[in-house]
Amino acid sequence: MVVVVPPLDLLEVGEAIAGDRVSSVSHWISEQLLAKPTAAQIANWSGLKRFRALIVEPYVLVQELSS
Numbered sequence: 775m776v777v778v779v780p781p782l783d784l785l786e787v788g789e790a791i792a793g794d795r796v797s798s799v800s801h802w803i804s805e806q807l808l809a810k811p812t813a814a815q816i817a818n819w820s821g822l823k824r825f826r827a828l829i830v831e832p833y834v835l836v837q838e839l840s841s
Contacts, residue, residue, distance in 0.1 A: 777815065778837045779807045788828045788835055811836075 778787050782802065790798045802808040824839040 775811055775834045775836060777809055777811050778835050779809075780837065782807050782837075784826055784828050784835055784837045788830045791830045791833060791835075 778784050787799075787802070787808065789795075799808065825836045826839060827837075828835045
């Protein structure tokens with residue numbers, strides 16, 4: 775699972791990963807706009823939290839929806 779932080783567009787990130795655009799993905803990681811979820815994030819996600827998700831095998835990209 776990879777968390778995509780707004781304002782990044784989930785589909786754009788998925789296309790970059792699928793298209794092997796290493797420079798874009800590396801930049802987003804270095805800017806902390808893409809990351810694995812932390813234990814604290816997971817603990818804060820309740821059953822009521824809503825996400826937008828995209829599967830780009832082998833990754834599941836998620837983006838929290840604002841309430």
